[in-house]
Amino acid sequence: MGVKDRRARQKTLLRQQILDAARDLLVRDGYEKLSMRRVAERIDYSPTAIYLHFTDRQDLVFSLCDETFAKLVHELETLAQEFPDPLVRLRKGCERYIAFGLNHPDHYLPAFVLPPPPDLDPTRKQESMSAESNGLKALGCLRDCIADGVRARKLRKVDPEVAARATWAAIHGITSLLITHKGFPWGERKAVIAATIDAVVDGLRRR
Amino acid sequence: MGVKDRRARQKTLLRQQILDAARDLLVRDGYEKLSMRRVAERIDYSPTAIYLHFTDRQDLVFSLCDETFAKLVHELETLAQEFPDPLVRLRKGCERYIAFGLNHPDHYLPAFVLPPPPDLDPTRKQESMSAESNGLKALGCLRDCIADGVRARKLRKVDPEVAARATWAAIHGITSLLITHKGFPWGERKAVIAATIDAVVDGLRRR
DNA sequence: TGACTTGGTTAACGGTGTTAAGTAACATAG
DNA sequence: CTATGTTACTTAACACCGTTAACCAAGTCA
Numbered sequence: 001m002g003v004k005d006r007r008a009r010q011k012t013l014l015r016q017q018i019l020d021a022a023r024d025l026l027v028r029d030g031y032e033k034l035s036m037r038r039v040a041e042r043i044d045y046s047p048t049a050i051y052l053h054f055t056d057r058q059d060l061v062f063s064l065c066d067e068t069f070a071k072l073v074h075e076l077e078t079l080a081q082e083f084p085d086p087l088v089r090l091r092k093g094c095e096r097y098i099a100f101g102l103n104h105p106d107h108y109l110p111a112f113v114l115p116p117p118p119d120l121d122p123t124r125k126q127e128s129m130s131a132e133s134n135g136l137k138a139l140g141c142l143r144d145c146i147a148d149g150v151r152a153r154k155l156r157k158v159d160p161e162v163a164a165r166a167t168w169a170a171i172h173g174i175t176s177l178l179i180t181h182k183g184f185p186w187g188e189r190k191a192v193i194a195a196t197i198d199a200v201v202d203g204l205r206r207r
Numbered sequence: 208m209g210v211k212d213r214r215a216r217q218k219t220l221l222r223q224q225i226l227d228a229a230r231d232l233l234v235r236d237g238y239e240k241l242s243m244r245r246v247a248e249r250i251d252y253s254p255t256a257i258y259l260h261f262t263d264r265q266d267l268v269f270s271l272c273d274e275t276f277a278k279l280v281h282e283l284e285t286l287a288q289e290f291p292d293p294l295v296r297l298r299k300g301c302e303r304y305i306a307f308g309l310n311h312p313d314h315y316l317p318a319f320v321l322p323p324p325p326d327l328d329p330t331r332k333q334e335s336m337s338a339e340s341n342g343l344k345a346l347g348c349l350r351d352c353i354a355d356g357v358r359a360r361k362l363r364k365v366d367p368e369v370a371a372r373a374t375w376a377a378i379h380g381i382t383s384l385l386i387t388h389k390g391f392p393w394g395e396r397k398a399v400i401a402a403t404i405d406a407v408v409d410g411l412r413r414r
Numbered sequence: 415t416g417a418c419t420t421g422g423t424t425a426a427c428g429g430t431g432t433t434a435a436g437t438a439a440c441a442t443a444g
Numbered sequence: 445c446t447a448t449g450t451t452a453c454t455t456a457a458c459a460c461c462g463t464t465a466a467c468c469a470a471g472t473c474a
Contacts, residue, residue, distance in 0.1 A: 035430065036431065037430075045453080048455090056432090113320060114320075162402050166406055167406070172384060180320070199370075255422080255463080256421080258462095258463075
């Protein structure tokens with residue numbers, strides 16, 4: 001059965017080739033310039049060849065983003081050992097999340113900012129979720145951190161699940177706005193980032 | 208000079224016709240289905256006729272959004288008389304902002320969520336700002352409210368400008384997420400909205 | 415009446431995602 | 445060794461999109 005193996009290897013090889021080319025285009029020219037045809041041209045295949053490895057443009061982009069956000073969840077997970085105090089961990093986590101988004105704007109955009117195109121067939125509604133699966137993991141980190149905080153009586157007695165979602169909303173807000181509205185007169189970016197983090201953390205802190 | 212007048216009247220009349228058709232398509236079929244060709248077809252003109260009244264698709268969409276967001280700033284401005292207490296006014300303002308976004312998702316999307324297409328010529332960089340001019344006004348309301356709050360010693364001594372921006376980021380975050388990620392397991396939407404507002408208001412409140 | 419402006423048209427360019435049909439190489443069964 | 449079927453891939457095409465250039469007809473004005 002070595003032959004089927006080799007086939008499979010070659011197949012995943014081309015798949016990786018596609019992903020590499022796509023990521024290159026994504027970070028170089030931005031999200032809206034990432035087209036099937038350009039990817040295909042770059043790897044010297046016909047555009048339709050991509051559809052043998054990805055069902056959609058959406059599928060391709062999500063695979064890309066998922067790969068990238070795996071790094072973020074890794075960062076966030078290591079954070080737990082790095083900063084045992086849940087309060088400072090919460091701060092650091094928010095900081096890293098925002099920094100990560102700003103460092104990978106063209107991944108952050110399709111993953112969290114842009115509305116996913118209407119999924120006509122509900123069979124693969126999972127996928128758009130699984131593309132956020134790492135996003136979900138990140139949200140899980142946040143919830144655990146908050147849960148730790150309330151256990152340690154450093155945070156108010158809130159439902160960690162909804163508090164995590166609210167916190168995520170806030171830091172997503174500043175991240176997405178800074179990405180999409182670069183021209184806006186933000187003043188000192190660090191100041192508004194700090195203010196946002198301050199607000200959510202102070203809002204949760206026990207008094 | 209009555210002739211030039213009539214011409215101008217007819218011109219603005221068609222302009223309004225375009226805007227009406229476009230808004231109809233926007234709210235009926237969503238943002239991504241709003242195309243020049245479809246608008247043209249609906250009013251029985253050729254697609255290029257639109258370009259005599261709007262320089263761009265972007266221009267058309269922004270005009271639409273601006274019209275709509277004028278209502279929001281009106282709501283927010285009346286809020287000042289309705290609720291003199293800056294603290295409850297802050298709450299109410301956030302609530303209305305979020306509700307407004309959720310009630311007009313296809314206006315909120317292009318106005319604040321989607322990245323504006325790269326403006327090649329910097330001559331009309333103003334326009335993308337002026338499309339947000341009502342957004343800026345709304346932000347102004349928020350800042351004034353916060354400034355009132357610190358004057359009345361109900362809020363901490365913060366820079367109202369950056370605090371307003373941070374608060375905006377937070378409520379924009381939950382608004383945009385609820386719009387774009389409808390499929391996400393948000394649980395009770397009202398709960399996470401309330402949590403977000405609580406967090407930002409409590410973060411600002413004097414203790 | 416002839417020139418000019420205005421509001422509109424048709425045709426076209428260059429791009430997009432995606433599908434259907436066809437082809438050439440290759441592995442396997444008889 | 446040949447026939448069959450699978451696999452990877454291509455070409456052609458569909459149905460769109462925003463936008464520009466060239467043209468045209470009607471109305472205004474000297």
